[in-house]
Amino acid sequence: MFENAKSGAVLDEHAAELPNSSRESLTVRYNNLRQEAIKYVEEGAKSIHIYNVAMDALKEATKKVAVVKNRGPGPTQGATLVNGGGQELHATQENQTATYQSVDEKKKKISELTAELENTNQRCEVYRSNLLAVLKDMEEQKLKLSVKVQNARLSLKE
Structure with missing residues (x-):
């Protein structure tokens, strides 16, 4: 495993051995999921009600x-996928299910965040x-200064 320095994502070492189109597909899927998750987090943080609904949905997901x-190997195992450029890709268990973190690690990270x-809200x-x-x-x-200035003006006029 190695860590992507910019995103902090842990990627499978075998991804480097995949053809470029398969790696791109993995990257596209990862980026799409990450963008959707960020939108979800932003909405979920807006109120306690939305937060609770979002947390329930995340637990279900x-x-x-x-x-x-x-x-294990399901119906999409070994299926042919088509990426955005129209190129066909052969999906294997290895490149289809890229595990970035275990579920327990994700739950722990969610709890920490x-x-x-x-804490940040309380400080704010x-x-x-x-x-x-x-x-x-x-x-x-x-x-008080306004009153003092007015009094000074009045005393100067006298």
Whole structure:
């Protein structure tokens, strides 16, 4: 296994031995899944309700993937795939099911990221409260200075 430095993805060493079109297909599938996951995470973080629905859906998806993965060679095993360029690719178990991380590692990472997000949200609330307090103090100081300036103007006129 080796790690892709830019994305942090762990790729199978055998991927380097695949023809270019098979590697591209693996990369395209990986990038498509990653983009969809990022969209899903962004939506799921917007509210606690959406978050809960998203987490339930992810758990269900994890179960479905595990079932297919544990089933072994399925109907798509050895099937011919067509990539975006119209080239036919012979799918094997090795290049069709690229395992980037185990399900347990993914669950652990999701838990860690969820806890980190919650901590960050709490810190943001504290920062926001502090900022609002500072702004309130500034407004009070501005008002006091305004009164002092008016009083100074009046005393100069007299």
